[in-house]
Amino acid sequence: MGKHIFWNTLRVELRKASRSKLLWTALLLGCAFLALDLYESYINIQQAIDNTQRSEELGLGKGYLGYSLFSSWCGIAGGTYGSALFLTVWPVLAAMAYGWSYNDERIAGVYDQIAVRVGPRRYFLAKHTAVFVSGGIAVMVPMLLDLLVMALFYPATDPVYLRDCNFLCALNYASPWAFSLARCLIYFLFGGAAACVCHVAGTYLRHGVMVILTPYAILMAIESLTTMLRESIDPVEILYTLSPFQMVRTAGFADPGWLLLGTLVIMTVGSYALGYWQVKRNELV
């Protein structure tokens, strides 16, 4: 019976999330940023083709050194303005999808109506799950589209190398497509985890905008601390990164599987624990 109630609640929450205008806005914004990335990548590869053709005409040989889909799509490179923009704001997009809903429903009093029927724990778990899924979708779908659309005009040649300490680095060479799709999945998980961070604030923040900005602010604080720490230790040595901003990009830092998984668990379970603690603390029913 209890399980049945939970699944019904989850279904309702997922339906509410899918009908949220902000989820679609986040998706559109993400796609817009990555459309810019695609445009820039298209210009870049066209210039590479022109250069190669001119190079051949001049007898200078030819080559597409470094131009590979698997190294240039947004999930890996972040070399274009559009992709850099996306990789900067993804926590905001994730939170925008549905992360604000708990705070919104609590302030509007909808929470009381639901919690009294299904229980606060089931409600919050269903809410947390729906927030995770919608946040993940808001980040992953534009990423996936970027990969697939870029594959239409970018050479799928061998990818550039990753360090051994990068998660799934061997797969990057053996099966670049599988690796790229795995990275999409990682973005989904991090998007979901970032969206869940909205629950850390509970109902303390009364403004929806502030709730949406909370994950970004927390991740940026971690990023700043990580950067300061790294610079104070050894800026050259390869170090583990604790910043999700850097973890998702596989750029320059060690991000082994245990670290990725640990970070995801801390973000998701930690935000759930803190959020639920506040639910109980502010219990009205």
Added chain:
Amino acid sequence: MEKLVNFLKRLPIYLLILALVGYGVKRFMDQNQPPEVLSDVIPTVPTQVPTQPEDPASLLKNVVSVGGYFDIYPRYGDGHFRCRIINATVVQDASVCPPKELFYDGTRFVRMIEDGGGYASGEYEEWFVEGGAYDHGDRVILIELEMTNVDFVGRIYDGSFTSEDGYFKDPYAIQPYMPIQLADLARSYVVQGYRDFKEYDCKYFSELGKYGEDDPETIGSEQLAIQILPGETKTCTLGFLVENKDGKPVDMSMLRVILNADSYTETGIFIELGLENEEG
């Protein structure tokens, strides 16, 4: 009044969040250029054909052609290799950027593209960082391969990196060529490869790869992959340092070139060229 008090109570947190967001925005602005500027960063090919040295013959020594063309047919498919091994002398430092005619084989100049230290997209300016590996006066062996109808993966190694079955121990060195998918880009995108050294992980180099260092300890292995479309013929020249400009020979007794005519399956379709230098 109560609303104002509540707002003021939360104000520090709001300000902290906004400050962190502002910091993120500033950081982004500092680290990223607007799209218009990006196009200027991409290097362009020089518009003039490089000029030959005024008196190339005066720069040459010991130019001996050691072989005419010989033909190799892969075991499977209808591909065809045409090989020629040439002794040549470096007539221009590879550190010259962009490299011009680097080798002279007695009849013509051969240009070799250096890959240098750059490995990431767009780092063209670093292509020539390691160009000093070939100096003016070095003696090299050039292997010229003319390839028709083959999907080619060539491997060059000195034996120290290989397991008994002839594969590289380093799994990253035996990656098959990734064919282009989802897009009809048959006209291009044929040139990518790997290059492995003991001190490096993996680096790209271009169609005209090079091999060899002054110090035998640093000799590693490299691989290049070229896809040639049906009916198409391409030429690739590989260079191997055999004697540096001071007359110091490089031990090449272990050097082998393996041509794999089927890079998709990687199933032992090897053609081996045994090479020995004058000392070996």
